[in-house]
Amino acid sequence: MDDKSLKQHFEETDRKIATTDKRVDEVKWYLGGVGGLFSIWFAVLTLVLSWNYSADKASLRDFQRDLRADLGKSIAVPELELLGIDGKALEGQELEAAFEPEKTDGEKYTDMILDFSIKNSGNETTGPMTTALYTDDFIKALRRSVDERDFKYAWTFDPQSNEPSELPGQLTMEWILTCRLASNALPPAGKHPALIKFFYGKGKLKQARITIRIPQHP
Numbered sequence: 001m002d003d004k005s006l007k008q009h010f011e012e013t014d015r016k017i018a019t020t021d022k023r024v025d026e027v028k029w030y031l032g033g034v035g036g037l038f039s040i041w042f043a044v045l046t047l048v049l050s051w052n053y054s055a056d057k058a059s060l061r062d063f064q065r066d067l068r069a070d071l072g073k074s075i076a077v078p079e080l081e082l083l084g085i086d087g088k089a090l091e092g093q094e095l096e097a098a099f100e101p102e103k104t105d106g107e108k109y110t111d112m113i114l115d116f117s118i119k120n121s122g123n124e125t126t127g128p129m130t131t132a133l134y135t136d137d138f139i140k141a142l143r144r145s146v147d148e149r150d151f152k153y154a155w156t157f158d159p160q161s162n163e164p165s166e167l168p169g170q171l172t173m174e175w176i177l178t179c180r181l182a183s184n185a186l187p188p189a190g191k192h193p194a195l196i197k198f199f200y201g202k203g204k205l206k207q208a209r210i211t212i213r214i215p216q217h218p
Contacts, residue, residue: 193210
């Protein structure tokens with residue numbers, strides 16, 4: 001092979017190499033462009049899906065909140081309130097006790113009477129109510145308190161002993177609590193802490209801490 005032929009061979013080889021490099025660059029550009037475009041579309045798709053997910057999630061939350069509100073309106077429940085005769089909350093009030101002597105089967109007893117009021121502000125009856133009164137050592141009941149350790153004595157009245165045994169919705173009425181004392185001796189005059197509880201509905205409880213004022217005995 002002469003010098004001219006050799007030169008032509010090298011030039012042809014260089015042209016082929018240049019053409020191959022160009023094609024490789026084109027392929028790289030194409031792949032890069034497609035990859036970039038895919039990345040852009042993927043990012044856009046992710047953004048749209050995320051926005052739709054957030055919007056659907058917020059919509060579901062609103063629906064859940066509205067559903068709960070509607071259920072709360074449609075389900076009637078009792079709501080007992082303990083009040084003084086003045087119509088104000090019984091919690092913290094001072095009640096003056098009255099006393100009446102009683103005689104049963106030849107035995108003499110003394111009953112302590114407390115007067116307040118109760119209200120069912122709900123739209124459903126309270127169901128059978130159980131009432132309890134807890135007192136300190138100065139106002140003695142026949143039974144000791146076992147569930148309220150701050151008090152020594154307790155009276156418990158089951159629904160059959162209460163009149164009425166349950167309270168319809170939206171009714172307010174006077175409530176007279178009559179408690180038989182453990183002794184005929186009247187409690188000493190003064191002010192004594194006490195606790196009133198009403199158990200009603202399906203496991204509901206309403207209570208009020210009060211002060212019982214024992215007047216001077218004649």
